[in-house]
Amino acid sequence: MRKASIIGKKLSLGYTKGKVQREILHELSFELFSGEMTCLLGPNGVGKSTLVKAILGQLKPFEGEVLLNEKPISTYSNEDLAKQLSVVLTEPFLPANMTVGQLVAMGRIPHTGWTGKLEDRDRVAVQQALSATKIEYLQEDRISEISDGQRQKALIARALAQDGKVMVLDEPTAHLDLVNRYEIMHLLQEIAKTQGKSILVVTHDLEIALETADRFWLLNCGTPLISGLPEDLVISGEINQLLPGKKFHFSVEKGRIESKVQDLKFEISGPEDLAGWISKALEKAGINGLAGAIEVSREPFLIKYAGREFSKVEEFILAL
Ligand SMILES: Nc1ncnc2c1ncn2[C@@H]1O[C@H](COP(=O)(O)OP(=O)(O)OP(=O)(O)O)[C@@H](O)[C@H]1O
Numbered sequence: 398m399r400k401a402s403i404i405g406k407k408l409s410l411g412y413t414k415g416k417v418q419r420e421i422l423h424e425l426s427f428e429l430f431s432g433e434m435t436c437l438l439g440p441n442g443v444g445k446s447t448l449v450k451a452i453l454g455q456l457k458p459f460e461g462e463v464l465l466n467e468k469p470i471s472t473y474s475n476e477d478l479a480k481q482l483s484v485v486l487t488e489p490f491l492p493a494n495m496t497v498g499q500l501v502a503m504g505r506i507p508h509t510g511w512t513g514k515l516e517d518r519d520r521v522a523v524q525q526a527l528s529a530t531k532i533e534y535l536q537e538d539r540i541s542e543i544s545d546g547q548r549q550k551a552l553i554a555r556a557l558a559q560d561g562k563v564m565v566l567d568e569p570t571a572h573l574d575l576v577n578r579y580e581i582m583h584l585l586q587e588i589a590k591t592q593g594k595s596i597l598v599v600t601h602d603l604e605i606a607l608e609t610a611d612r613f614w615l616l617n618c619g620t621p622l623i624s625g626l627p628e629d630l631v632i633s634g635e636i637n638q639l640l641p642g643k644k645f646h647f648s649v650e651k652g653r654i655e656s657k658v659q660d661l662k663f664e665i666s667g668p669e670d671l672a673g674w675i676s677k678a679l680e681k682a683g684i685n686g687l688a689g690a691i692e693v694s695r696e697p698f699l700i701k702y703a704g705r706e707f708s709k710v711e712e713f714i715l716a717l
Pocket residue numbers: 412421439440441442443444445446447448
């Protein structure tokens with residue numbers, strides 16, 4: 398039986414300026430389950446951070462309520478909230494001289510108070526967090542002297558040391574390279590599974606989220622929040638809510654976003670995956686159509702066109 402740590406009930410959210418209320422999100426309902434990493438996706442400005450603020454109890458809803466472990470979030474004291482919810486923000490201020498170990502120990506503040514005096518159980522929690530994020534070896538290093546990916550892991554470790562059931566991360570992979578982006582998202586999914594946490598990640602990284610997330614929340618203007626397994630949303634086509642324009646769609650076969658008209662412009666015979674890459678390169682080169690068919694083979698890779706053969710897409714494009 399799945400357990401929801403956070404439940405949103407008909408939430409209407411927005412901001413008040415003077416006496417004017419500006420509603421951003423209308424009557425959203427959702428459940429954030431334990432043991433899962435949920436990715437929240439949606440276009441810029443749709444209200445993802447606004448929703449996160451409400452989930453963290455930082456923004457009072459115009460209507461509806463957020464329940465944390467079945468109790469309205471508004472009834473929790475700040476101290477109790479800090480024991481239940483941990484947050485990793487995009488660009489937090491970090492004192493450069495602090496070591497990774499000290500940073501992670503800060504996660505224990507809700508348990509130790511501001512004196513920061515660690516008891517044995519706090520030290521155990523810090524070590525467990527360093528070990529879960531695989532950064533024990535960085536414990537004595539200064540945070541100004543480690544890489545962006547390592548710093549991100551240290552921030553995740555701090556949130557883990559806090560030991561709440563719910564972890565919320567706002568774009569934790571922004572500024573990271575591809576390998577680090579995969580690594581961080583895999584790590585978060587593993588933590589959700591093994592430690593039974595509810596992890597909510599706000600991200601624009603659709604392809605990595607597809608690989609790693611247990612669940613997607615899709616947010617779009619004026620529509621209810623869509624929650625489901627990423628695979629179900631791909632199969633049903635609901636994933637295209639993220640690409641509302643006419644230009645792009647999500648290719649179910651290729652598992653990535655592509656231009657809708659791309660494959661129609663060229664007549665390419667041969668393996669479909671290779672044809673897709675050739676078509677993409679031609680389009681990028683500004684070639685909108687060709688008279689005659691292109692033939693492509695895999696081993697050896699050869700493009701045949703108008704009686705000539707090319708072993709690289711670049712040579713082919715130069716010859717056109
Ligand atoms: N403190 C605020 N006061 C008033 N309006 C705000 C405030 N914060 C955000 N907004 C407005 O709420 C809307 C949603 O913003 P929000 O930051 O939640 O979007 P987002 O989906 O997180 O965007 P992005 O993907 O660009 O981070 C925007 O129109 C924004 O201008």
